[in-house]
Structure formats: structure tokens, C-alpha cells
Amino acid sequence: MLIIDSAFPVLTTMVLVPAVGALLLTLPVLRPWARTLGLAVAVVELGLGVWAATLFDYSSRASTQLAETHAWIPHFGISWALGLNALGLAMLLLAVALVPLVLLASWGEVPADRQALFTGLVLALEAFVVVIFAARDVFLFYVAFEAMLVPVYLLIGRFGGTDRRRAAMKFLLYSLAGGLIMLVGVVCLLLYADDSAGAYLFERLAQTIPLVPTHVGRLLFLSFFIAFAIKAPMVPVHTWLPDTAEQATPGTSILLIGVLDKIGTYGMIVLVLPLFPEASAWAAPVVLVLAVISILYGALAAIGQDNLYRLISYTSVSHFGFMVLGIFIGSQAAATGAMVYMVAHGLSIAGLYLTTGFLARRTGTVLISELGGMARVTPVLAGTWLVSGLASIALPGLSGFVPEWLVLTGTFSESVTLGVAAVLGVVIAALYVLLPYQRVFTGAPAPARVGSSDLDGREKAILVPVVLAMLILGLAPSFLTTTLDGVAEQVATTMVQAPAGDVAAATVTTEGTAK
Structure with a gap:
């Protein structure tokens, strides 16, 4: 792996800017200016992200x-090591672009007296996200992976619906369980890594860990x-998501599902496959079946929802199934599609949650059974919701089409059976967007909804960049x-070039799973 150092620590600066902004908002004298200060910090961070992209x-x-490497805990070979590959850069830009929109949207959904807390938590979360997508040291990645739970837990538990504390606790328990399992792997890596400086660097571990005994590599993989x-999240460990999305504010859900959940697929690409190639090939058949189950289950569950927030969260379970399918199928086209999908999904999720939040602010409900005819009184809102929904189900010309097409064509090249099952998920997807649109936005509006106002100037300004990005x-x-x-x-290459004996055991024909 080629590592290109940075002349200026732009990534460390991107960590410090939102972190300092979050700390400043703890000062009572600055709390009345929380909205302005938070938005200014987010815009500066976006500018730094664009600068990093130009470099x-x-x-x-x-x-x-843009690599930076500094000794952190030398005795254990742990480093403050940051750097970006193309995927890390794409996810970093997605994150820093969505944060200002979330802060702008929160001006109508978070009370002014609690705006400082909300804004500070969002900025703290942004700092951890930068570390995660830029980390080159496994221990540093793990620390940020766990630390980000604190602001997310508070964003869910302190803001949102009436049952938010239960949802926050469920999110925390699931996340902590996964983090504790990962901690076992992180500690065990130290036993097989050399004891020199930088022993936990991704590129160093990618040379040493694949040489461990097969059974050890498979346990570390798990x-x-x-x-x-x-x-x-993947089926069957997805159940925290619908409850969380139902109770969290739309802005929190955008960051959680549009950005943070991508850490799962990002970690599979940058950590799991390079460090455990043999185990990845060994587990691929099971992972691919779970991915297809996620596609179908998420789509079917979405159709049965009456709550729009829950409906959108279940569609995400289906979309993440497509991403994991593209990662593990062993096709370059599908892998490209999975990574583009990560960006496209973030955009469509932002559009859907923003418009649904604006709808809830006008009507006081997100229950499909209590809505109807909203397109006649809020036509711009209805049109934006439909565009976002069509992007999520891969309408040609919108952001979801190319990644889904790449995943499907790559999957068919490796497994016809899995490809057919994935296509069935695409067909069901049309139902979980068009049916809710028909029930919520078409027909005659109820008398209580006739006076609802359409999107105002601020809300349109928030949605315009999202729609433009999808186009x-x-x-x-x-x-x-x-x-x-x-x-x-x-x-x-990782999925098709594992040790020959193990690949033979993991490879199946196109009648059921992947090479």
C-alpha cells in the first residue's frame, strides 16, 4: 500500500475544529450564540473538507x-495515524456536507434553550467521524468507534420522541455489545503484531495478520x-434501528443512518477484508445469504409500517444488504457499486428524513393512516419527498440508479441465484415508496390539513443542495x-485471491452463493 504524507496536518485540523467548537459551546457566555457559532464551525469544516479534496x-x-503519523502510546506500538483513501475521502465529504444541513434543520425542531447542547453534541460527533474515516491505526479507530456512542446516545436520549430514552438505551446496548466483541479482536491483534513502533497501523497489520493460523484469523474476523x-445494520442484528429512528429527531437520524451506519460497511472494506482475506472468503457464503435476507426482509418490513420514520429505517436495512452484497460477492463492479451506494444512500436518506421532519412539524404526526392529500397543500414538500424516495429505489437519472445497477450486474456475474433474489428486492422497493406516497400525498386533504403551509425559504435552501447532489x-x-x-x-482481489485451499472450500457455484 502506497502512503503519501501530508505537508500540512489537514486531517488533524479537521478533528480539532469541531472538537474545539463543541467545547466552546459549553461556555455559558456563548450558548445564546449556539446556532450561529455551530453553523460557522460546520461551514469551516466543510471548507477544510473541500480543501482536503483538492489536495x-x-x-x-x-x-x-494526506497521511500523518505520530507516536501515541509507543510501548504498544499505537500511533495517532490519519490518512485517506478514495472511499475515506468520499465518506468524509458526505459527513461534513450533511452536518451544516442538520444544524440548519434543527432550528425548527430543537428548542432554543437546548440548541447549545444539541449543536455541541453534533460537532463532537463530527470530530469522531473524521477520526474514524481517516484512522490508519486500529486502536485509534476503535477508540473513536466507541467514543462516538456518547454524543449519539445523548442526541437520541435528550431529544426526540416520548420513548426516546428506551430507544437510546437499546441503541447503546447493541453498540456496546458489538464494541466489546471488537475489543477482544483488537487486544488479540497485539499478540500477533510485532512490538515495534507503528505496530497497529493498517498497512503493517495487513502484512502480519494474514500469516496467523487459520482458526485464529477466522475468530479475529468474527x-x-x-x-x-x-x-x-444487517439482519438479524438490526432491530435497534427502527426504534431509534422512530424516536430520534430527523437530524439525528440523518447523521446516524446516512453517515454513522456506513462505518459498518466502511470497516468491512478497510479493515476486515485486508486483515483477514482468508476468513473473508471462508465466511462469504454466509455473509452473502444474510445480505440477501436483509434486502428482502427490510423491503417487506417497510411495506408494513404505518410510521414514516420506521418505514425509512427499514428501507435502509434493505439498502445496507445491497452494500454488503457488493462488498463480499467478489466483483470489482459490485464493489464499486457498494461504495457509490454508501454515498447515494446518505443523500436519499437526508432527503427523506428532512422532508418527513418538515411534514411532521406541520401536521403533528408521521402516521400514514392519519395523513392524506398533502400534495395539494404542500406541493413542494410532496415533490421533494417523492424525488428522494425515487432516488432511494434507483430511478434512472437519480443517485441510486448507478450503484444499484453496478451491484446487480456484478452479482449476476458471480451468482445468478443471488442476483435474482436481489432483483426481487428492487421490485418490492417500488412498493414501499409509491404506496406511502399515494396514501400520504395524493387524494383530497383532510379538513385539518388544509391550512398547512408549504416549505419556507430556509427549508427549501436546506433541501436544494441535497436534491442537486442526487441529480x-x-x-x-x-x-x-x-x-x-x-x-x-x-x-x-481480496475476495478471489485467498489461499487456494481455503478458497476451494469457500467457493460455491452460481447456483447459490459467490466465488
Whole structure:
């Protein structure tokens, strides 16, 4: 792996800016200015993200760039090591772009006297997200992976619905369980890594850990994969998500599902596959079956929901199934599709939760059975919700089409059976978007809804960049797909070049699973 150092610590700066902003908001004198200060910090962070993107050498697609490495706990070979590959950069840009929109949207959903706390927690969370997507040291990744639970728990438990504390606790218990399982793997890595400086660096471990005994590698694989499967979330460890999404504010759900849950699939790509190639090939048949189950179950469960927040969360379970399918199927096209899917899903989720939140603010409900005819009184809101929904079900010309097409074509090249099952999920997806739209937005509005107002100027300004991004990614995806091809090639190579004996055991025919 090629590591390109940075002349200026731009990534460390991106960690410090939101962290300092969060600390400043604890000062009583600044709390009345929380909205302005938080938005200013988020915009500066977005500017730093754009700057990092301009420093990135896109011709060196498979390299880690903007790297910084400093000794942190030398006795254990632990480093403060940051750097970005193409996928890390894409996810970092998605995160820093969504945070200002979330803060702007919160001006109507979070009381002014609690705005400082909400804004500070969002900025603290942003700092941890930067560390996670830029970390090159396994221990550093783990620390940020666990530390981010604190602001997320508080965002869920202190804001949102009447049952928010129970939802926050369920989220925390699932996440802590996954984190504790991963901790076992992190500690065991130390036993097999050398004791020199930088022993926990991804690139160092990728050379030493694949040489451990097969049974050890498989146990280590499971310790990381289970944690990432909970985060993703995959069936059957997904049940925390609908409860959390139902109770959290729309802004919190955008960050949680649109960004943080991608840490699960991101971790599979940058940690699980490079460190445990043999175990990844060994487990691939089971993982692929679970991915397809997630696609179908999430889609079917979404159709049966009356609460729009729960409906959107179940669609995400289905979408994450597509991502995991693309990662483990062993096709470069599918791997590229999975990574583009991570970005596209973040955009459509932002559109759906923002518009649903704006709808709830006007009507006081997100229950489909209590709504109807809203397109006549809120036509712009209805149209934006529909565009976001169509993007999520891969309408050609919108952000979801190209990644889903790549995942499906890559899957069919490896397994017809899995491809057919995934296509069935696509068909069901049309139902879980169009049926709710028909029930909520078409027909005659109820008398109580006639006076509802459409989107105001601020709300339109929040949604415009989201819709534009969905259109740009849908109509001109080549830059992103080309940029991610190098990482996708590494992913596909890992899945097909494990030790020959183990690959033979893990490979199945196109009648059921993947090579």
C-alpha cells in the first residue's frame, strides 16, 4: 500500500475544529450564540473538507494520502495515524456536507434553550467521524468507534420522541455489545503484531495478520465483522434501528443512518477484508445469504409500517444488504457499486428524513393512516419527498440508479441465484415508496390539513443542495466511480485471491452463493 504524507496536518485540523467548537459551546457566555457559532464551525469544516479534496491525487486511486503519523502510546506500538483513501475521502465529504444541513434543520425542531447542547453534541460527533474515516491505526479507530456512542446516545436520549430514552438505551446496548466483541479482536491483534513502533497501523497489520493460523484469523474476523454488522445494520442484528429512528429527531437520524451506519460497511472494506482475506472468503457464503435476507426482509418490513420514520429505517436495512452484497460477492463492479451506494444512500436518506421532519412539524404526526392529500397543500414538500424516495429505489437519472445497477450486474456475474433474489428486492422497493406516497400525498386533504403551509425559504435552501447532489450523482457518476475503482479492485482481489485451499472450500457455484 502506497502512503503519501501530508505537508500540512489537514486531517488533524479537521478533528480539532469541531472538537474545539463543541467545547466552546459549553461556555455559558456563548450558548445564546449556539446556532450561529455551530453553523460557522460546520461551514469551516466543510471548507477544510473541500480543501482536503483538492489536495488529493486522484490519479493514485489505491493509495492512502494526506497521511500523518505520530507516536501515541509507543510501548504498544499505537500511533495517532490519519490518512485517506478514495472511499475515506468520499465518506468524509458526505459527513461534513450533511452536518451544516442538520444544524440548519434543527432550528425548527430543537428548542432554543437546548440548541447549545444539541449543536455541541453534533460537532463532537463530527470530530469522531473524521477520526474514524481517516484512522490508519486500529486502536485509534476503535477508540473513536466507541467514543462516538456518547454524543449519539445523548442526541437520541435528550431529544426526540416520548420513548426516546428506551430507544437510546437499546441503541447503546447493541453498540456496546458489538464494541466489546471488537475489543477482544483488537487486544488479540497485539499478540500477533510485532512490538515495534507503528505496530497497529493498517498497512503493517495487513502484512502480519494474514500469516496467523487459520482458526485464529477466522475468530479475529468474527470479532470485527459482528461489530460492523451491528453498525451496518444487517439482519438479524438490526432491530435497534427502527426504534431509534422512530424516536430520534430527523437530524439525528440523518447523521446516524446516512453517515454513522456506513462505518459498518466502511470497516468491512478497510479493515476486515485486508486483515483477514482468508476468513473473508471462508465466511462469504454466509455473509452473502444474510445480505440477501436483509434486502428482502427490510423491503417487506417497510411495506408494513404505518410510521414514516420506521418505514425509512427499514428501507435502509434493505439498502445496507445491497452494500454488503457488493462488498463480499467478489466483483470489482459490485464493489464499486457498494461504495457509490454508501454515498447515494446518505443523500436519499437526508432527503427523506428532512422532508418527513418538515411534514411532521406541520401536521403533528408521521402516521400514514392519519395523513392524506398533502400534495395539494404542500406541493413542494410532496415533490421533494417523492424525488428522494425515487432516488432511494434507483430511478434512472437519480443517485441510486448507478450503484444499484453496478451491484446487480456484478452479482449476476458471480451468482445468478443471488442476483435474482436481489432483483426481487428492487421490485418490492417500488412498493414501499409509491404506496406511502399515494396514501400520504395524493387524494383530497383532510379538513385539518388544509391550512398547512408549504416549505419556507430556509427549508427549501436546506433541501436544494441535497436534491442537486442526487441529480449530479445520477447524471454524472463517472468521476466518483472512477475515483473508487482502485479501492474496488483491492476489494475484489481480496475476495478471489485467498489461499487456494481455503478458497476451494469457500467457493460455491452460481447456483447459490459467490466465488
